[in-house]
Amino acid sequence: MATMPVDRSPDSTLALLRAGYRFIGERCERYGSDVFQTRILLAPTICLRGRSAAELFYDTERFDRATAMPLRVQRTLTGRGGVQGLDGAEHTDRKAMFMSIMTPTAIERLGQLFDREWQNRLAAWEGAGPVRLYDELGRLLTRVVFDWAGLPLPASQVERRAVDLHAMIEAPAVVGPRHWRGRLARNRAERWLGAIIERTRTGTAPAPPGSPLAVIAEHRDGRGNLLPRRIAAVELLNVLRPVVAVDQYIAFAALALHDHPAWRDRVRHDDQVTEAFVQEVRRYYPFFPTAAARVRRSFDWRGHHFPRGRRVLLDLYGTNHDRTLWPEPELFRPERFAGRRVDPFELVPQGGGNHWAGHRCAGEWITIDLMKRAVTNLTTTMRYDVPAQNLALDLHRMPALPRLGLTLSNIRRTA
Template identity: 75%
Template sequence: MATMPVDRSPDSTLAFLRSGYRFISERCDRHGSDIFATRLLLERTICLRGRPAAELFYDNERFVRAGALPMRAQRTLTGVGGVQGLDGAEHTNRKAMFMSLMTPSAVGRLGQLFEDEWRARIPVWESSGPVVLYREVARVLTRAVCAWAGVPLPESQVRRRTAQLHAMIEGAAAIGPGHWKGLLARRLGQRWVGDLIDRERIGTLPAPEGSALRVIAEHRDARGRLLPRRIAAVELLNVLRPTVAVDRYIVFAALALHDHPGWRERVRESAETTEAFVQEVRRYYPFFPVTAARVRRSFDWQGHHFPRGRRVLLDLYGTNHHRALWPSPEEFRPDRFAGWRGDPYSFVPQGGGEHLAGHRCAGEWVTIELMKRAVHLLTTAMAYEVPPQNLALDLGRMPALPPSGFLVTNVRRTA
């Protein structure tokens, strides 16, 4: 039996919060191993990175998601009782509900709503002072996804609802006021969409056929029962919140175009190049740091023992930057995705494995579509200047974002 390296600290929670996205990889490099044991939140935890680790981690015969994500993250980010924490037939049933929303035509429709909202904002940006792209894109995404999901959203509520969705995203890793803000946002958000679920069910707010509001309100579990109001509200927010979170990837795409201006012309000329560019943005920049599971039943792997119930973390950022998988991983090189056919275990920005039967993010295709639309808009629909500002990424901050939110000035419509 191989000896699993062990982090020396009696508890590494503070070190994890300080190191952020690099926590697991730094220790893997230090131990010379893609696996080590530590304590996080006072609980024994196994940390993994790399392709074999990802393939292991997404084996549903060996791992479960129930109880894996810390409760502070469930109470802010994902919602208690959401699809991310389900297993077996219950997960299969609920995941199928989400996947039914992700048809190519539905994804394209969301992309078009997003593009239309963006183009409608360009004249406003032209007549205003400096524009914080992160803030503006978030509101564009909120308007678009609510329209797509059948969720009524008066213009007077756009800022408030966007701020609530942002607070849920940021609250999981926050300490003190930031976390409390996330808890309040989750409570208010579930009340908001829970009322919509009730109204759809009694017929006072008939949502469009195929919309997320209607599909979730009418969905029945494996026993033929409607989802409880609270769970339905959690799952509707699990459509809205992750879509708004794509604002970070879009800011990263703008940052990549700024740092690598030679790619602006290349993405204008070719849809295939745009696809490769977007995939490299997803690989290179920080989004989700880790994902969690628990050991279903004890087993041994590569000489290491995994006891029943042990929490296991897969390093998503570290796997996407693993030197054995990605040559020169700290270089931004979209050409590495030219002709790429995909690998669900080496490229895991939004989780790995299979979409339908596994726990890979149901909204991955939406993310790619929205990013491609944004790159197209940034390079063909508008011109702008990037003034001096702090664009450095602090990988100790989760979720990461340039401190300035990516400021642009002198916006001009070009198409």
């Protein structure tokens, strides 16, 4: 039986918050192992990285999710009772509900709304002085996804909803006021959406047929019951919030176009090149740092013992930068995806494994489509300057973004 390395600290919670995305990877390098033990929030935790680790982690016979995610994450990011924390038949049923929303027609409609809104905002950006792209994207995506979901927002509500969704996204990995803002934002949103769900069900405010609002409000579980009102609100947020979070990836794509300007011409009129560029953005830049599971029953893997009930963290960022999978992972090289089939356990920015049966993000295709559309808009429908600013990414901060959200200036429409 191999000895699993043990982190020296009696509890690594503060070290995790300080190290951010590099926490697991740095320790894997230190111990010369892709698996080690530590304590997070005083609980014994096994940390993993790499393709084989991802394949193990998404084995539903060995792991479950029901109690794996810390409460601070559930109370801010994912919601309590949402699909991310389900297992077995209940997860299969709930995931099928989400996948029924992700049809090619629905994704195309969302993309069309996105392109239209981009053009609307471009008219406002012209001559408006410096624009913080990340902030603008948050508002743009909020307006678009609410419309697509069957919840069109009055202009007066867009800013408030965008701020609340961002607060939820940023809250899990911080302490103090930012964390509490995220919890309050989730509570507000769940109450508001719960009331809308109720009005949809009673017919006082019918939802557009086939919209995410209609699908979730009308969904019945394996026993024929409607989802409880609060759970339905949680799952509706699990459609809205992740789409708004794509603003991070679009900001990263704009940053990559700035740092690697030769790619601007390559992506303009070649969809396959754009796809490779977008996939490299997803691999290279930091999104969500880890995923959590809990050992369903004791087993041994590669000589290491995984006791029943032990929490396990998979390093998503570290797996996307594993040099055994990605030669020179510290370099931005979209050509690595040219003609390459994306392995479901190698590229895991939004989880690994199977979309239908596992816990891989149901909206991954939406992410890719919106990123490709954004890259096309950034390179073909507009021109702009990037004024001097600090564009460094702080990997100690989650989520990691340029401090000024990538500021653009002198924006003008192409002829």
